[in-house]
Amino acid sequence: MSGAIVQLRELRCHFANSEGLLAAVDGVNLDIKAGEVLGLVGESGSGKSTLGRIIAGLQPRSAGDLIIGGQTMPRHYSRRQFKAMSTQVQMVFQDSYASLNPRMTILASLQEPLWSQGVAGTVARDKACYWLERVGLPQSAGERYPHELSGGQRQRIGIARAFIAEPKLVICDEPVSALDVSVQAQIINLLQELQTEHNTAMLFIAHDLAVVRFLATRTAVMYLGEIVELGPTPALFEGPRHPYTARLLAAHLDGNIKARKVIAGNTGKAAGHKAPLATDSGCRFAPRCPMAEPACGANPPWLRATKVDTEAACHRLADVEILKLRK
């Protein structure tokens, strides 16, 4: 099983809507290795959050296999199975307020994951106090309620809660996008420290490319339910092979005042943005792709190795590589 904590095999998640079967996640194959930080980027609606929720057991899959720690997980968990799974996988949510029980004190919220594993009493309490301090909050914060804390402080609690039971994998779904820049930096640094300290694997879901570039060892790019590019973060960011990745990177604003880059003539493309259906054939990015050929719409592309150690799902990969070499 080659050190992979989580293995996804042809994972699908379809929702019925008025137009047919909406394919939120459509045939994803992915391994998350022990101790790695895997970044998952994509626009809203690309299925990145759904993928995270499936792994965390919060959303049943429609088809495919989810293998955690060598065991194939059931589609619907029994209470006992869910408890067993949650010792391995934990999640940090974007909205730290909605993810804490408003009627529980912070200290009680922190102990909850331990209680559910049968650890209670002073052992749990001491551990919660340790974690309170570890994430940089004063002991007095333990007696408070979620509404008494700031957004940054609440997110620290959310992180402590995910790490306290020492899971193998922590899934972070946009953990900093609701926070201010200065607080964002504190939380990102904290996540990185904890990740190295405990060697926990992390699936980091974000739309902020700079944050992913900063944290992730490997990055996966999702577009309309599919992984279109996957590889080591530096290689993927420096030499994007999939036209969608290239476009995403081009749209990122990095604060460089010398090269303003809002792409002219770009408007209107997203207006034709349509939901992915299970019955789609061909490349889903083709309607927006500058390199698309008629053939792109016929068959779905699959992930193939590129010359820079990444994998990209693009019919015109060979041509992209030649273009890159010329530059």
Added chain:
Amino acid sequence: MKLLELDNLQVSIGPVQAVRDVSLSLAPGECRALVGESGCGKSVTAMSLLNLMPPAAQTNAARWDFAGRDMRQLSEREWRRIRGNEIAMIFQNPMTALDPTQTIGSQIAEPLRIHKGLSKREARMRAIALLERLAIANPAQRAAQYPFEFSGGMLQRAMIAMAVVCEPQLLIADEPTTALDVTVQAEVLSILRELRESSGTAMLFITHDLGVVAEIADSVSVMYAGQTVETGSLQDVFSRKAHPYTQALKRAVPNMENPHRLEAIAGTPPDLRHPPTGCGFAARCCERMAICDQLPPNFPCESTAAHQARCWLWHPEHPARWRENEQ
């Protein structure tokens, strides 16, 4: 001739001195970014500029001129003729700013009917034409739809349409792209830039994203704890040694080119119910001197200087003097 001149704006809401000293000026067609963390008074400043603060708020300004008029003297009747007509605003969250029970088209047409006295038919035609210009496919059909039928990016464009339909002289945009994906953000920014070039509208662009600032602004004002702490051209603020807060903000943002450890700004902003006597940023500043805690850095600046900072380091008598006194 300046379009807007605001000098020493102060707004208090009950015990909270939300805005303590904000000075801004805007030339016709200029785009000024207003940057700062949440709670620093950016949005209160924006709402005050439209006289939309609740009656409990107390507003004072040493000078507040817009297009040659003294805005402090206006009655509510006169304000109603200005709002949406001469000064318009794009709100941060289009889902809550639009009326869920009215069609998008009628909401965009409303200002035209009220301010320009257009007939229902004419206003509708203009609204549809504007939606088309903002790259919304099938504008006539779309205009008859309700907000819930629009995606986030399209709602934001509808919001922009509503704000610019009367061709205001000043457009206030309160974090118009914060909730959007990078690709949609790039699109919205290029739309705003195009509108500015075609109709010469001045813009006050409120954001906390320095990447966006670099992309769209001509000049920048940085706010901290209810005060403008730095004002200057984009080049001044981004490339020169600036206010310590601005510099700290820049170091806290992850950078794509050279991923470095993020330097978070330690501490939290001051409680504006009891603002500090000295400099508001002193407690978190890495260049803090003895005088910073004692006196607010309110020394007369040369009025001609385009680049100003509210910091003792910038005192005309060499800042090193204050350090010497400390030792």
